[in-house]
Amino acid sequence: MPGISNQNHIAEKRQELFTGLYKQAFPVVAKYISRMGGSFDEAKDVFQDALIIYYEKAIAAQTALNNDTAYLVGTAKYLWIKRYKENNQNIPLDNIDCSVDEDEYLSSNRLMRFLETAGKKCMELLKGFYYDKQSLTELANEFGYSGVRSATVQKYKCLEKVRETIKEKALTYDDFME
Numbered sequence: 001m002p003g004i005s006n007q008n009h010i011a012e013k014r015q016e017l018f019t020g021l022y023k024q025a026f027p028v029v030a031k032y033i034s035r036m037g038g039s040f041d042e043a044k045d046v047f048q049d050a051l052i053i054y055y056e057k058a059i060a061a062q063t064a065l066n067n068d069t070a071y072l073v074g075t076a077k078y079l080w081i082k083r084y085k086e087n088n089q090n091i092p093l094d095n096i097d098c099s100v101d102e103d104e105y106l107s108s109n110r111l112m113r114f115l116e117t118a119g120k121k122c123m124e125l126l127k128g129f130y131y132d133k134q135s136l137t138e139l140a141n142e143f144g145y146s147g148v149r150s151a152t153v154q155k156y157k158c159l160e161k162v163r164e165t166i167k168e169k170a171l172t173y174d175d176f177m178e
Contacts, residue, residue, distance in 0.1 A: 021051065025069045029076040036080060046083065050076035117165045122158035129155055 029050070030043040038046075054072050115123055125143060128134040134142070140151040 018051065021054075021069065021072055022047075025072045025076070028069075028073050032073075032077060033080050036084065038080065038084075042080075042083075046076050046079050047072075049079050053079075115162055118158050118161040122154075122161060125151075125155055126158055 026043075026047050029047045030040060033043040033046060034040070050072050053075050054068070115126065118126075121143070125139060128139050128142065129136070136148045136151045136155075139145070139155075140148055143151065143154070145151045145154060
């Protein structure tokens with residue numbers, strides 16, 4: 001029965017991945033939601049939803065599940081903001097903290113320096129995708145790639161350049177979140 005043994009191995013690996021994601025990403029999500037006025041239970045709910053979305057996307061795309069903490073944290077933040085907007089349609093502006101945390105600003109500057117190491121074209125590609133919310137089709141046309149797949153591969157390579165620089169400097173995700 002090699003099929004059953006292989007399925008058990010896959011299930012164990014999936015469990016290890018989810019456990020690792022909880023350990024790495026949940027504290028960041030809980031801290032964010034707490035800062036935004038949410039409770040621990042709300043943080044758990046949002047994180048669970050983000051984890052399900054992550055898993056469903058990986059299955060739909062038929063890609064290997066990776067320890068993609070940043071994607072999971074980003075998804076959780078998006079879900080929290082969406083939930084917060086739905087529950088608090090008309091809140092007074094004086095309840096919103098608009099102050100700029102100097103440490104957070106410095107972290108943003110540090111992140112920008114690492115993004116710049118990937119090069120100008122990579123910065124423009126990543127900005128178009130993540131900030132301007134352009135589709136991969138639009139980016140492929142704008143940057144002259146042969147198709148969506150080429151744009152996807154280039155975006156991945158750009159992110160890998162940034163990740164490698166961060167690894168070389170022995171930084172962690174939390175260095176950018178404090």
